[in-house]
Amino acid sequence: MxxxxxxxxxxxxxxxxxxxxxxxxxxxxxxxxxxxxxxxxxxxxxxxxxxxxxxxxxxxxxxxxxxxxxxxxxxxxxxxxxxxxxxxxxxxxxxxxxxxxxxxxxxxxxxxxxxxxxxxxxxxxxxxxxxxxxxxxxxxxxxxxxxxxxxxxxxxxxxxxxxxxxxxxxxxxDKNRFDITHDPTTEPSLDHFRELTKGTPYESLKKVWGSYEWDESLSLEKNLQNTLPTFQRFGKVGENEGLEALVLEIVGEEFISDEENRNKTIQRVLQFFHRYDPYIGQEPDVNDLGLHELTFRFHYYGLEFEWIPMVDQQTLFILFIPQYH
Known part of the structure; x- marks a missing residue:
């Protein structure tokens, strides 16, 4: 054929x-x-x-x-x-x-x-x-x-x-003619996630974006700031184009050394993105964000995400799966 x-x-x-x-x-x-x-x-x-x-x-x-x-x-x-x-x-x-x-x-x-x-x-x-x-x-x-x-x-x-x-x-x-660029379909985070999830149900996810390349010299919040535009774009186009997930890669033993640190890191991540949610203050159920919830509401049109943490060596992955209606 x-x-x-x-x-x-x-x-x-x-x-x-x-x-x-x-x-x-x-x-x-x-x-x-x-x-x-x-x-x-x-x-x-x-x-x-x-x-x-x-x-x-x-x-x-x-x-x-x-x-x-x-x-x-x-x-x-x-x-x-x-x-x-x-x-x-x-x-x-x-x-x-x-x-x-x-x-x-x-x-x-x-x-x-x-x-x-x-x-x-x-x-x-x-x-x-x-x-x-x-x-x-x-x-x-x-x-x-x-x-x-x-x-x-x-x-x-x-x-x-x-x-x-x-x-x-x-x-x-054109080799070496163009600058190296960032795109959510070519980020190292996506390649690392693909390697981690081989042989798992998550391997079937095909339409996935990856977070901006992690810089260990920057703070957690500065790295999240680099990924924020990707998250915002995902919220805007995801449902229309059928995107299935966005994977966030966090590198550093200090973020995952034990369960308490891992939970604190996840809390900081969700709180960071929550601060940039334009729905805050517009709907009463949007302001309450806690780790007891498996979804949180972020950006355009009240899009909700289920989040799934995964740990691999010194890396924490958080897989955000949108809940389209």
Whole structure:
């Protein structure tokens, strides 16, 4: 059986990690617009070069797959939900939704607009209107790539052959070109958690974000401050994108030397995040925070989390599992 579109997502992820990590999502969106502009120039030229066209289409897959990876999008899952095949050979022969290049370009521009709308709600300054239709980033990225494949097929371009070529080129050309970046899908805390939970029920959790890399020279509160933006983003996008958990890694024997210290550490963690909960003072049941409770309410829309502590050597992990309604 041929490779799937999810396999290519994972190839993109591997290359991104080798090059230093993901850009911020809005920077990724800017790259989508940049590449759409270049694609438009090619398509508006009467005799566009097939090699150039294949390269631009491949760039757009790589960039949108990168943005999707940052929200744990599974393109196999998304395409299956829409009734499309997931294997590359079937996608080459089973997707023909457009009649000409300009129609294909217009579809991509429309899809990019929807992706931009969602990312602006998630990461930008535009607040979602109460009456606005619910949209998921994963679904819109999948739709974008279906139209991308259709445009490639129309021009007899084997899209994923070009994707392979560009990924192979970038690993060599762009090595050490970019700064190391932080993203909740590539943090060491997530890798450490995956290693710890092999062979346990928690291994089945696929859509998980990790806390900011721990710095043992900083206090507990300073480290939590580094992770706060991740927690806030999770609260904002988690339910819409189907994120399953956020794992917080705390490193240092002083935090877990015995049960009393471990409980005090957990208490400090919950109290820290509790201080930044905008619901405090708005609902009577929000202000009461204690270790006797297995859930606490934090940030957007009164989202509640179940928390589960795990200890491994000199590390305390706290797994926050959202209780979506």
């Amino acid at each position: 041929s490779e799937t579109i999810r396999d290519y997502q994972q190839k993109v992820d591997k290359t991104v990690r080798e090059l230093g990590g993901y850009w911020r999502p809005l920077s990724g969106l800017a790259r989508v617009i940049e590449e759409l502009g270049e694609l438009s120039e090619l398509i508006m030229t009467s005799e566009s070069d097939r090699e150039e066209l294949g390269g631009e289409l491949a760039d757009l897959f790589i960039i949108t797959a990168s943005v999707g990876n940052q929200y744990c999008t599974d393109l196999n899952e998304e395409l299956s939900l829409m009734g499309y095949p997931i294997h590359i050979d079937e996608l080459y022969h089973g997707i023909s939704l457009i009649n000409n290049k300009k129609e294909g370009l217009m579809k991509l521009i429309i899809r990019a607009g929807q992706i931009a709308r969602i990312l602006n709600h998630y990461e930008g300054d535009k607040k979602k209107k109460p009456t606005e239709k619910k949209r998921r980033l994963g679904e819109e990225i999948a739709k974008f790539n279906i139209d991308l494949i259709a445009l490639a097929n129309l021009n007899n371009i084997p899209l994923f052959t070009y994707v392979d070529q560009i990924l192979d080129r970038d690993v060599v050309r």
